[in-house]
Amino acid sequence: MTVLTVAEHRRGELRDVSLELLTAGRELADATGGELHTAVIGGDVEAFAERLNRVGVDAIHTVDEGEEFNHDVYTQVVTQLVEAVDPDLLVMPNSVNGLDYAPAVASRLDWPLVTDVVDLGYDDELTATRELYGSKVETTIDVHADRAAVTVRPAEWPVAEGSGDATVESFDADIDESAVRSTVTGFEEVGGGDVDITDADVLVSVGRGIEEEENLDMIFDLAETLDATVSASRPLIDNNWLEKDRQVGQSGSVVTPDVYIAIGISGAVQHVAGMKGSDTIVAINTDPNAPIFDIADYGIQDDLFDVVPALIEEFGG
Amino acid sequence: MKILVTVKEVAHVDDEFEIDGLGIDDRYVTYDLNEWDDYAVEAAVQIQEAGDDVEVVAVTIGDADTEDTIRQALAKGADRAIRVWDDALADAGLLDPETKARLIAAVAAEEDPDLVLTGVQSADDGFGATGVTLAEHLGFEWGAVVNALDLDREAGIAHVHRELEGSVEELTDVELPAVLTIQTGINEPRYASLRGIRQAQSKELAEYSLSDLDLTPADVESSLEQTDLYEPESESEATVFEGSAEETASELAGLLREKGVGS
Numbered sequence: 001m002t003v004l005t006v007a008e009h010r011r012g013e014l015r016d017v018s019l020e021l022l023t024a025g026r027e028l029a030d031a032t033g034g035e036l037h038t039a040v041i042g043g044d045v046e047a048f049a050e051r052l053n054r055v056g057v058d059a060i061h062t063v064d065e066g067e068e069f070n071h072d073v074y075t076q077v078v079t080q081l082v083e084a085v086d087p088d089l090l091v092m093p094n095s096v097n098g099l100d101y102a103p104a105v106a107s108r109l110d111w112p113l114v115t116d117v118v119d120l121g122y123d124d125e126l127t128a129t130r131e132l133y134g135s136k137v138e139t140t141i142d143v144h145a146d147r148a149a150v151t152v153r154p155a156e157w158p159v160a161e162g163s164g165d166a167t168v169e170s171f172d173a174d175i176d177e178s179a180v181r182s183t184v185t186g187f188e189e190v191g192g193g194d195v196d197i198t199d200a201d202v203l204v205s206v207g208r209g210i211e212e213e214e215n216l217d218m219i220f221d222l223a224e225t226l227d228a229t230v231s232a233s234r235p236l237i238d239n240n241w242l243e244k245d246r247q248v249g250q251s252g253s254v255v256t257p258d259v260y261i262a263i264g265i266s267g268a269v270q271h272v273a274g275m276k277g278s279d280t281i282v283a284i285n286t287d288p289n290a291p292i293f294d295i296a297d298y299g300i301q302d303d304l305f306d307v308v309p310a311l312i313e314e315f316g317g
Numbered sequence: 318m319k320i321l322v323t324v325k326e327v328a329h330v331d332d333e334f335e336i337d338g339l340g341i342d343d344r345y346v347t348y349d350l351n352e353w354d355d356y357a358v359e360a361a362v363q364i365q366e367a368g369d370d371v372e373v374v375a376v377t378i379g380d381a382d383t384e385d386t387i388r389q390a391l392a393k394g395a396d397r398a399i400r401v402w403d404d405a406l407a408d409a410g411l412l413d414p415e416t417k418a419r420l421i422a423a424v425a426a427e428e429d430p431d432l433v434l435t436g437v438q439s440a441d442d443g444f445g446a447t448g449v450t451l452a453e454h455l456g457f458e459w460g461a462v463v464n465a466l467d468l469d470r471e472a473g474i475a476h477v478h479r480e481l482e483g484s485v486e487e488l489t490d491v492e493l494p495a496v497l498t499i500q501t502g503i504n505e506p507r508y509a510s511l512r513g514i515r516q517a518q519s520k521e522l523a524e525y526s527l528s529d530l531d532l533t534p535a536d537v538e539s540s541l542e543q544t545d546l547y548e549p550e551s552e553s554e555a556t557v558f559e560g561s562a563e564e565t566a567s568e569l570a571g572l573l574r575e576k577g578v579g580s
Contacts, residue, residue, distance in 0.1 A: 103414060104449050137341070137548055138547055140545035141541050189486055227579060251483070251484065274348060293553045299557045
């Protein structure tokens with residue numbers, strides 16, 4: 001099958017997921033004896049094309065339309081590229097921007113779409129693996145169609161390496177400006193408070209398991225005892241219990257401390273994306289099946305309300 | 318102005334559970350209003366409270382058992398609700414975003430809303446694609462993963478922030494009519510008041526079957542088929558400290574001191 005992937009960039013940077021899509025796409029193309037095409041839309045497409053020219057890529061389509069992502073433009077361009085390249089499989093990133101155009105493209109093409117895919121296979125037809133119920137189970141989906149679109153989860157496939165010999169072709173898209181009814185007016189960095197969790201050597205990180213806002217006192221006590229900084233998973237920021245600058249994860253900060261102590265954090269994929277590079281990960285959680293234990297080096301499978309006070313006491317706090 | 322807000326009853330699975338066929342054994346499942354939809358309802362109700370002539374209509378796809386959940390939206394301030402269900406949907410297999418969008422688009426065709434708010438994703442199957450698919454079906458503009466919303470009704474524009482990765486937000490102007498998918502944290506969802514819960518009992522809750530929406534079972538057949546469900550093998554290589562809280566805390570303290578923490 002012919003596979004077409006769509007790269008992602010933001011503010012002049014090609015995002016890693018673009019190169020991961022190449023790996024996923026090459027695997028499928030290999031399994032079926034087909035070609036791998038990739039497209040990059042907007043920004044410095046020539047420079048992006050050089051970075052996308054990895055081993056296994058047959059063709060790169062550059063589309064010089066705009067500087068930044070706009071879903072109306074992307075939807076039109078990708079739909080037209082599909083007509084020109086005639087792929088059997090369209091692979092897009094399961095990122096915030098990927099989910100802002102992939103469903104529209106699939107719907108416009110009348111192709112089935114499977115999102116947030118963590119594995120792909122081909123045996124007469126496409127099979128996609130995804131997770132359900134917050135990673136508690138995995139499910140396999142058979143796609144009964146000749147052509148399909150998927151969005152793949154970032155960091156599930158390795159980035160494609162090596163320098164390739166793909167043909168680079170400029171693609172002239174025909175943009176209907178009257179159908180561009182959204183305008184990106186700027187970007188805003190969020191957080192930026194007094195706390196810099198990316199600079200901390202030791203993070204005491206707290207999640208939904210803390211249950212009540214007033215229980216956070218205990219976590220700050222522990223952090224003070226250990227000379228550590230307090231960080232948190234998303235629900236605590238959503239609840240306004242802690243400031244955004246303490247959020248670890250995909251939409252917050254990526255941290256790489258020497259020691260990361262995850263307390264009452266289940267370890268959703270969005271959180272893990274922000275802390276898996278920590279040197280030593282300790283998890284305290286009542287649920288022995290919590291995904292946080294998959295990446296933890298040390299674990300305590302017990303109630304945080306028993307363990308944390310005992311730990312403070314150990315340090316004479 | 319009319320706002321359509323989509324809500325879904327989602328399944329939460331216990332820490333310990335058993336798989337039953339292609340689903341989770343019902344003994345280990347509890348049901349609730351999808352967390353993201355709670356924020357979408359709040360966003361809709363806030364617009365309704367700020368304006369004079371705003372009607373909020375909640376719509377769900379689900380069998381009769383999901384009525385309690387959609388009543389939560391009514392109790393929080395939605396004016397009326399629509400529940401779409403048909404025995405054909407129980408047999409149709411996977412309710413993927415395309416199928417759901419088709420159903421909700423049929424409702425929207427009757428309701429003619431100016432704005433549709435959905436959650437970014439559902440907590441159980443997490444496709445994260447129904448809202449944008451719906452926009453495409455309706456010919457509406459859209460914005461995915463919105464965590465700030467400022468509606469300029471006169472100009473017909475929604476000024477939104479889209480929450481990108483890495484603490485960056487994109488500022489976008491979206492022309493109405495539009496579908497916005499709402500991210501958690503955009504507001505503080507209210508708890509339903511006792512009065513709200515009482516009032517919800519007498520608010521209109523319409524039921525639509527496929528034929529009410531001029532659809533046939535063929536319209537809800539998906540080309541996606543779920544063929545397997547299993548627990549992923551644990552990749553855990555963690556050293557797990559055993560014993561009482563005092564014992565595990567003591568072991569952890571020893572480890573932390575070794576790493577130079579707290580000393």
